[in-house]
Amino acid sequence: MKPLPDNIGEPLKKLLAARDELHKSFSSLNFDLSANVVQHIGEAIAVAEFKLENTHDGFIAPNGTNVQIRTTQKLSGRVLLILEPFQHLLVIQLSDSGTYSILYNGPACYINKDSSSNCTFLSMSYLHQLNHEVRDEERLCGH
Numbered sequence: 001m002k003p004l005p006d007n008i009g010e011p012l013k014k015l016l017a018a019r020d021e022l023h024k025s026f027s028s029l030n031f032d033l034s035a036n037v038v039q040h041i042g043e044a045i046a047v048a049e050f051k052l053e054n055t056h057d058g059f060i061a062p063n064g065t066n067v068q069i070r071t072t073q074k075l076s077g078r079v080l081l082i083l084e085p086f087q088h089l090l091v092i093q094l095s096d097s098g099t100y101s102i103l104y105n106g107p108a109c110y111i112n113k114d115s116s117s118n119c120t121f122l123s124m125s126y127l128h129q130l131n132h133e134v135r136d137e138e139r140l141c142g143h
Contacts, residue, residue: 001095001097001099001100001101002099002100002101003098003099004045004098004099004100005045005048005049007048008041008044008045008048009098012041012094012098013098015033015037016096016098019031019032019033032073033073038071038072038073038094039069039070039071041071041094042069042070042071042092042094042100043059043069043071045071045092045100046059046067046069046090046092047059049142050067050090050140050141050142052067052069052140058084058086061088061140065087065088065140066085066086066087066088067086067087067088067089067090067140068081068082068084068086068088068089068090068108069090069091069092070089070090070091070092071091071092071093071094072091072092072093072094072103072124073093073094073095073096074093074124075124076124076125077123077124078121078122078123078124079091079103079121079122079123079124079127080119080120080121081111081119081120081121081122082118082119083117083118083119083120084118086108087107087108088105088106088107088108088140089104089105089106089107089108089111090102090104090105090140091103091104091105091127093124102131103124103127103128103131104127104128104130104131104134105131105134105139105140106130106131106133106134106138106139107134107138110130110133110134111130
C-alpha cells in the first residue's frame with residue numbers, strides 16, 4: 001500500500017471520517033462512497049502519480065498512451081472494464097486507511113476482452129495474478 005498524495009489523502013480522510021460519523025448516528029443506513037466518487041478519486045491518484053493528462057478522449061500518459069483507469073474500494077470481487085479502445089489499463093484499490101495499491105498496471109493486450117457487450121467484469125484475483133506477468137518496462141512509471 002502506498003500513501004495517497006497529500007492533496008488527495010487529507011480530503012479523503014475527512015470524507016471517510018464524515019461517512020463513519022454518519023454511520024454511527026444512522027447504523028441501519030449504508031454510507032459507502034458512490035462508485036462515481038471512488039472512480040474520480042482513483043483518477044486523481046493516477047493524474048498525480050503517473051502524470052496523466054485528462055483530455056476529452058480520456059487519459060493520456062506522457063508517452064502518448066491512452067489509459068483506462070478503474071478504481072475500487074472492495075477487497076475482493078470484480079472490477080468493471082469498459083471495452084472502449086485503450087492501450088493501457090490502470091486499476092487502483094483504495095483502502096479506508098487512506099492508502100492505495102495498484103491491482104493492475106499494464107498493457108490492454110494482456111486483458112481477455114472477449115465480450116458481446118461494451119463492458120466486462122474482471123475478478124480482482126485475475127487482475128492481481130495478471131499484474132505479476134507484466135514486465136516493468138510495460139508499466140506506467142509513477143513517482
